[in-house]
Amino acid sequence: MAGKGTLQKRGPNSWKLTAACGLDAEKKQIRKTKTITVEQTCELKSCKGCPKMKRCKARGEAEKQLALFVDEIEKGTFIEPTKLTLADFVERWLRDYGETNLAPKTLHRYKGILTRVLQAMGHIKIEKIRPTHLLEFYANLQEDGIREDGKEGKLSEKTILYHHRVISSILNDAVQWQVIPFNPASRVKPPKVPKHQATCYDEEKVAALLTALEEENFKYRVIVTLAIATGLRRGELMGLEWQDIDFDKSTLEVRQASQYLPGKGTFTKEPKNETSKRIISVPASVVALLKQYKVYQAQERLKVGELWQGSERLFTTWDGRPMHPDTISKWFPKFLAKTIIHKPCNKVIGNVTHCPHCEKPVKKEELIKLPPLPFHGLRHTSATLLVGQGIHAKVISERLGHSNISTTMNIYSHFIRRADVEAADKLEELFTTKVDQK
Template sequence: MPMYEYQKGGKTHYYYAFEVKDTNGDRKTIKKRGFTGKTECRAAEREARVAWEKGSYIDPSTMLYAEYANNWLEAKQDISEQTRYVNEGHLKNHILPVIGNIPLQKVKVNHIELLIKTLQEKVLANGKKLAGGTIKKIYNLVQTSFKAAVQKEYIIRDPFTLLDKGSKPQAKKANVDYWTKEETKEFLNSFEHRQKILFILAIYTGMRRGEILGLRWKDVDLENGQLRISQILAFKSKIKDGAKTLAGNRSISIPPIVVAELRKHRTVIIQEKWEAKDKYKDHDLVVCGKDGRPVSWSNFHKFWIRRLEKTTVRPIRFHDLRHTCASLLLSAGTHPKIVQELLGHSSIKVTLDTYSHMMPNIQADAVKNLEKMLT
């Protein structure tokens, strides 16, 4: 078996090498390094021989980045279905059109610099440029793919190591937008709809989109004014146990007005269930279609946009209703720890980092109280 040992980082690694003849009768060596075990190396060598005999073998020295990147992403097992979908979109729409046709082993630092420049100057169909956070994520995806290529010994040197620090894209802190008290009241008073409960829950509780769409009646205690977050509606309308984070699994107190709105909404759901009869798919969801099925992310987004278009209130993202909840609570003097628990942040540091600019009155009151203590 043409398998050999070599040392790397003080550890024994393996590579295979065997000779073949191409269509012209010329001899060439097929070789691949980077294996940490003999069994893995033998299996890869057998696959390479079979691929060569079938005519499907690809020489790493001629492999295009597009082929490598697609195979690398497909083989990754440590990412969610949603992350895979997003990354596939980044590859197809932003990365491969720029560097996809370059052989992997010939991608240089200037190609990476061109990719960054192209991303920063790209204008989307809506007339807007790519957000800084998106550019940073795309950059990280490509960088990770090249790190893996070095580990697999497809390439000797990672071109990212030669990139000037000043050339690397920096993600700016996301803007936190929110409605004022007046804007919030104007929006809530501007319409009635069977799904209005969506916005009431977002504003009064700060729940995330997936938490609202995954909320079940069994997790609603109207008598005691409590909600429990125990599942979410995830990617592709899949119900997922637990919240987005460990801290997201929480109980939320709701005021009487939300209890009243939930009671009214439940009456609507019961009526729709009766009218649909056998066609109703009961998932026990608070927010659902008229047939009981979960509301898809895309339909939810379209509904939100339509509601914004029918009101005179300044447009914001739906997620900004969560920020609106936090803003209104903090402006009313609510302790940040309470806001952290309500929103399900992993730590109070996240809450303070996100909303510290909303708390000037808290700081002012603190120093005034200190003055009163000492005078």
């Protein structure tokens, strides 16, 4: 149990706090100390013999701090000053927590973010980091020329917010490990990120896309079709093996994902979260396509012979190794850029004046050009198609493998509202018809 404690003046507004904390194993007195700075100033070197000591505002402020100091010790919440810099703690955090608890890709992203953070604040003692340090750092990230990829402009709000979340997560662990008393990042308002509507295709664009796929490599055709039909993430698609497809029940099981990291190559990992492990139903036409694709892959495997690497993945390289996840992401935008559909014959044509299929003059209003869409946009497309069909958000959330339904509602709120308006319009048609009949 701590005593009342003592004060020692160290400077005009600096004081040393001391509290006795019992005896150690050798019966010696244990003392804890803390140096503080108060707002009030007193130029005297010592309080000894000062007639104004009881009325001194500087000493009064120091006495309040001493009482709080003693109270912290008695409650066991006092954390002794540390010489650890932020860089020292981050090194320990990565070793004791990050390396064993973070997914490889997350750890890779954290290390990339922390390189920039430590360049700015790594030298500061972790207990001395204040909200103002973070605010200055975030302001610096918004300056032109800060990007490491050589591109002009500042970092996006989303990237700055990610910096904040990484810093806050690590400092929160520092609090839990009793290295610092509070998390300064919790006292900083994170950067606001504008909410963007999910990028996706409507039914007409999906129909055009499926038409265009008929003339493409069978493997890519299956990947894109399966992405639309299931809403799987890219890594989940690349992680699929034939044992995950149940042709009798028309279902697909997600139990692993494929990722790539520089220096590590392509590797297999657990899905994003526990709810990402799921079994979902697949449309009958897509199951039929998968059956055709399995036969196609077996034929390609026979052509390779002994060079086949033995992978059971659905999507592989020419010699059977797991397909690089970036391959489809690089191929997809190139495929979209060259795709032009002629509506009258529903065929893919190039930049021509006469359609080679129906031999009719090509009119601009009869063309469907597929706008740019990232491959991940097919996942959003799958979800919005289901919204348009009136499927409950809970079912959509489970198919997508979201951790909770609120994630689904937040991402697709615009499309859900639009579907709600369409539902009201249909009801209005019903009511109007009833009134007209009267």
